[in-house]
Amino acid sequence: MLFSRIQSLLSSLKTSIWVLSGMTVLYVLGTIFPQGAELQEYAEAGGRYLFLVRALGLLDLFTSPLFLALSGLLCLNLLVCILERFRRMRKRRELISREAFFRSPNLLEIGGKEVFPAVEERLTRWGFKLIDAGQGQYLFGKGLPYWWLSWTYHLGMIAAIGGFLITAFAAHEDTVSLWPGKTEKISLYSSGTRLNRHLRRLGLDVPERRPEREFTITLDGFSTEYYQSLSFDYPEDALSRLAIGLGWRRIEPAHESGLSPKMWKTTFTLGTPEGEQIRGEARVNHPFRYRGLTLYQMGYEQRMTLAVDGEDMEVTVYRPFRVTGVEGRFLAKTVKLGRMIRKDGTIVEIEPRFELFYLAPDGRGEERIGTVHLDRPIRAKGKELLFKGPVVEASVLSYRVDPGVPLIGLSTLLVFLGLLLRSYGYWYRVRIAEREGRLYMTVSTRGLLARREKVTRRLSA
């Protein structure tokens, strides 16, 4: 009794809506509270309701017990629904009782019983098939199996949640900086995944390393390409913009405003655990994949030599550096290197240069010193800085092993195809029954391509 009540509650559409609304509230909270922040950081930034934030895990909401519990409930709801649907679909006899048929609000009289052969012939011509007959009723149908499609995409959703869970527990990722001439190690195995941590807690032996899953990687080349960046002197205020729209002001041609990135590309040699050497290439949006390992082009690091008052020092881009006799620190931004595709289609080699900034002590602000060109000295805070080069570049690749991806891929295919066919396809059921020498019919449809009016009109005619 209790079991059937729970089952009926869990398979109810209302329960689905309530669970989905609960999930929605949590999603919204997840975009308001800074995810991944520490409670102390949150408090220092003026965050409030600390007790609630801590108790509900709002700073790491998408792995919090509250979120996992609600996701579990959603899963359970989906599972009970698809089991219930499966049971009903297997037992289902589509023929309904005569009483129910004649109670239908869409009941239409189509003529005397002698017209049945003509109606049947017409339905057959339109592709309908006789599905069932009995108790003076005939059921014709055509179209996609709407119940099964609906069942399929719900099943796909459970599989997607399963894929998410596999990712959350078993995926691991890391980054590797490839400097020229230096070989790095990357591994398809990590002892730090959630799954391995839990296994260790259970007392199972989880190795720290698995050499048979380790690769080596060496940088062969790294290149950058830029577009010539242009900007218009476009007014900010609405009236001036309106004046341009009305033709009272014209737009001056654009002027060069720097460089915008076009592409970063890394070529490398991958050493497999078996000792094989494989040449590979990774670009943004074009990862390198090999035997479960995926390498992504993320960014790059740069080192160069600067001479400060004649004395050489090595500087890493985006890492503040000190110069003797200067209170604050300096910061070099990206050194622009490589090729530039100009607006007129020509390609030129970029003269190496970077933007230099001065960072006042105690975080009192950032001051732009200027553009520093190769072999051209610049004076800053009483010092002479000379960009001597050479610039050494490291490619930053991230690598990831995610066993959840195949299941996610399959489930998204199930969900999308199921939804697409269910929503856009067509499904018809035409029921015909005779009473007192007259024929009556009802037409049910599903899907956007189904035209109930058309079938009703043509059959009535």
Next chain:
Amino acid sequence: MALEEVLQREAFLLTIEIRLYWVVAILYLAAFIVGLSYLLTGRTAAGRALTAVLWATSVVHTLLIILRTVEGQRPPFQTLYETLSWFAWSATITYLFVQSRWRDIHLPGVIVAAISAGACLYALLTRNPGIVPIPPALQSPWYEWHVVVAFAAYAVFVVSFSVEVVHLALERPDSLRAGLFGLPHGDFHRYTHRLVLLGFPLLTFAIFSGAAWANDAWGRYWSWDPKETWSLITWTVYAMYLHARAVPRWRGRVASMLNMVGFLCMVMTFLGVNWLAKLLNIPSMHTYAV
């Protein structure tokens, strides 16, 4: 062509484009005003004029979209300036396509015209029209599919929202002369339901293609980035709407409310997330769309 000539040509084309964009915005406003007059007078001629102005606007707007594509030599939906135009255009085209099946139902066009005018004016008054090259993150085979399908879904939801607003506004028999607008009350829910059924798989594809793209670009198919999360919120709310339509007691007012909340979530996904990210200083990986 020398660089100077290229820049002169670009400035010339941009001047024409901006003027054309203003014409489009003014035409949308004109359509809105004609729609208001239809609302006030209830004359069918005014309703037909509203639809006619929207048709004319859509022709000019199509020319604007083509011009921008030629200017940028890439799909015209990279910056917010461009996507607002694309959003208004796709919403209007979708509305006109749907409306062509309704014969004398014109009233939802008032809302569509207002939304499209608002989007165009927002772009013209606050965004920079400069053409920027495609950054590495957007150079993906998924780019065009993801954006076009996402905006197709948005367009359908705009129309669904417009129908729903009109329905709710005219629901009470004493509120307005509903009968004068050729609006059969019983059909409204069927219209909005069919529209959401049309848009929901599109939104699903947009989310899935975004996840596949993220998997190629960042190595993670899902990062709980605010844009991703809000797209999931929008999807969930429309899923709730579709479920509510199957519950006899909720298929009326409750479903209507969910449809409207879904639209607000869609606007939040499209525009509000950037605002929220700025306001709360939340990092977002979708900042190139600003």
